[in-house]
Amino acid sequence: MLRSLAVILIPLLVIIWVFxxxxxxxxxxxxxxxxxxxxxxxxxxxxxxxxxxxxxxxxPVKARYVDRGGQWVGSTQAAGNRWELGFRSGDDIYMAVNQSDEPGKDAYIGSVTRSSHPDGTSTIDGQTWQRRVSQDGRTRSLVRAVGGSTAVVVADTGYPALESFAQTLRTS
Known part of the structure; x- marks a missing residue:
């Protein structure tokens, strides 16, 4: 009886472990x-x-650009010229810069920042960024207008790390 039970249980345990x-x-x-x-x-x-x-x-784990009307994520259509660049840091933190000139600025910010709300301001290289935090407090973002577009820097980390990332960003 023990051998019969072992014949059944051993493969079952292996299958459970694998899956x-x-x-x-x-x-x-x-x-x-x-x-x-x-x-x-x-x-x-x-x-x-x-x-x-x-x-x-x-x-670098994500880099994509699409013109207005092009296919964005899944089957969605970009409402503006849209740019996204994401990195995974050595501490396994995802940080990204997103930009778009789509007309629905508030909807765009909400979609990129996980429906965040304002949380003060930061000045980085002489530029004022609006700080934002998601409802669950996990995602922090920095938002500002850049030459007819809305730029959003987002990460699942605190503002100091996010501000350091934003300091590396240039337009040329």
Whole structure:
């Protein structure tokens, strides 16, 4: 009886182990973000923010630009010229810069910042950014107008790290 039970239980335990374990680190392949910056800067019609340099332990994980009316995420259509660049820091924190010149500025900000609300201001390199925080307090954002577009810098971290990232951003 014990052998019969072992014949059933051992494969069952192996199957449970295989299908319930989680990988230690998700595999995220880096993307080449510089061509996307060039595309955005040539087509956007507004000054595109991007870092000149990033720390060596940061991994670029998202870089995309689409013209107004083009296909954005999934099957949505971009309401404006839209730019997004995201990095995963060495501390596994996702930080991104997003820009668009779409007409519904408040809807755009809400979609990028997880329906955040104002939380003060920060001055970075002489520019005033509006601080925003999501309803659950997890996501912090910095928002300002940049040459006819709305720029949003967003991360799941505190404002000091977010402000440091924003300091790396330039329009050329």
């Amino acid at each position: 319930t374990r989680t990988p230690d680190e998700p595999q995220v392949d880096p993307v080449d973000w510089r061509p996307a910056v060039a595309d955005a800067r040539s087509g956007a019609g507004y000054p595109v923010l991007a870092p000149v340099e990033v720390p060596t332990d940061w991994k």
